[in-house]
Amino acid sequence: MRAEIITIGDELLIGQVVDTNSAWMAQKLNEIGVELYRITSVHDEGEQIISALDKAFDEVDIVLTTGGLGPTKDDITKHVLCDYFGTHLIEDTRVRSHIESLYANRPDVLNRLTATQWMVPKAADILPNRVGSAPLMIFHHGTQILASMPGVPYEMEIAMEEQILPYLQQSVISHQHSAILHRTLQVTGIPESKLAILLEDYENAMPKGLHLAYLPKDGLIRLRLSSYGEMSEQEMEIWFEQLKEAVKDFLIAETDEPLEVIVGRKLIERHATIATAESCTGGKLGVLLNKHAGSSAFYKGTIVSYATSVKEEVLGVPAELIKAHTVVSEEVARTMAESVRILLNTNYGIATTGIASATGGYTNDQVGTVWMAWATPQGTYAERFQLGKLREQITDRACQKALVGLLKIINHKS
């Protein structure tokens, strides 16, 4: 089964909003065995929406649209879908009472524009939107279907999880479909082209229907094996194990999970805690570590010592040490990591100090230099990195290096 996502909204095409919905939806579709064939983003413009619908119905079984369902004039998706499917709007009393109860405590929202939200296309199946006013609409087009949902990410996510995906599983997807399988490894410490040469024999031996993709980012390469219904799980497992063996010297993770999730799990398994002292990364490493629910089991806190005075006064880095070695030095990184580990009473402390932009007296040549230290029960390790020239690239890569370094230490020491 194939699907297309059509995202509707001028904001996407003038670059005011990044489309994060499609990637999220793609994962969920793959999980229920639906291949996402294409993503198309179009303006809030009738003819363009209709042209995208025509093209989608030529090629896929399921069309998912997001966006254009607000109560304001710029949102036209519902009206365009009415025209496209030759139907008209009628009042839906269930949607009306849902909206009235949703905004029971906010009378200023229950106005005549909001009232347009309970007018729904007669020909559509209406599913409830638990968290918003725009109803979810399912249209039938022969054996094909179209589902329309809001573009606000958390509304779309709840709509998909609670309504659209169960609907597709019950009504649309044949239960004999073959699964779409993806397995991902993460490797580090080898250039992409060299890795591909290492894997040449492996790739040449791969059967038709098995695909290998290389996704390099921030010094990590994700290696993904995919099969679109042409291979059993057992066969996939055999190929995955062979891939693991082939790259074992560079392997850092056996799943596609973010590194901070793997780090968190390993820390919890060891009943260990962590804190960070961050200068150039500005708290990003701490945000990664506490991003997921349950992180309070291993993450205790962060001190972002952006100003030198904070390094001295809060982290207790001696002024003479900074004077002797500069703030971006092995000595300062080590002291920061050890201080935050003691101050926050954790098993591990990670510190970053580096130059993320050519301001504050630094030259362009110096940009990208980062010193990092890991204070552990077995001692403190430090390493110097050169992480590029762009601010965001440098800080993102530094976070990856910090997590990779910690994983290596934890794996080695246990």
Add this chain to the structure above:
Amino acid sequence: MRAEIITIGDELLIGQVVDTNSAWMAQKLNEIGVELYRITSVHDEGEQIISALDKAFDEVDIVLTTGGLGPTKDDITKHVLCDYFGTHLIEDTRVRSHIESLYANRPDVLNRLTATQWMVPKAADILPNRVGSAPLMIFHHGTQILASMPGVPYEMEIAMEEQILPYLQQSVISHQHSAILHRTLQVTGIPESKLAILLEDYENAMPKGLHLAYLPKDGLIRLRLSSYGEMSEQEMEIWFEQLKEAVKDFLIAETDEPLEVIVGRKLIERHATIATAESCTGGKLGVLLNKHAGSSAFYKGTIVSYATSVKEEVLGVPAELIKAHTVVSEEVARTMAESVRILLNTNYGIATTGIASATGGYTNDQVGTVWMAWATPQGTYAERFQLGKLREQITDRACQKALVGLLKIINHKS
């Protein structure tokens, strides 16, 4: 002039990567007067790429493709473009010497797969890729053009800034084109539907060719006026001023800049400094404040007191206060904000403490409660918010509330 972006890569369609490139490119295209008509994302699959190219050349003047240019087998864009434009690969000595110098210190990268990168389509104009090995390619299709560039975001950005955009401006775009104009306001404290009712007269009076869009997110609504070459800058300015007047009671920003940029500018103007003490936001507010180059002029640091012990021992919040009021309370938020302001010696201190998930003994009813405090030279302000039920939504909204609150305080006090 109209453009289409075609992003190529299985990783986009299985949800392994979010397409952030298109939004960035859209902004840059608009700045040089090119309207982005559509974005299409397709698999690394020859027929699908060709079908997307055919459709794009039916409707737009400029086609921009990203992705599929790596040295590994899964990347096929260059070969597909060769077939499409009826040309073949030849060695490019300039590209070769560039790649050889780029990797002069990394002999393991200069292998036979990397060598395929200096084979380029004979019919294409080749532009240099300063930071990577994949050459930038321009193909001509009658009066239309196609530019192909890598999908790695920072490589694409440098390619666009340094090569593709100047090329389009010199060679493709008529200098008589009318500008695409966007002006955005940000408002807060009014529901979207009520705002639309408030603006009904304004919208009814708007001339054809002027568009108003509502973009609500995290409690802020961005109101965007757009004109695609049908209005002069002076006319736009008049309509923008009228819009500002109509929403003045809810106005928080007169540009589309992120709030942290506006906050940073106002702090620098006032020679003021800031620090944050964060619990539920986990350092996200600090990351926002130090996200942009030059932030060290006003941002000094953050203490993320995720664990209660850090609130007590680093921020000096008395254990009795926490016992008496719980960690998520006005009293604790106030003390955190005042402590971090004193500890880091800044003019402003912002604190957040709240419940971002139903772990650690909290019930689902309690999730979303956030206490926030702003310690300022004029005293400390505190406010309680209810910010939804989803972890990321709660923390993102809390950061917006913190910045909105600070802007109101700064604007009011100066």
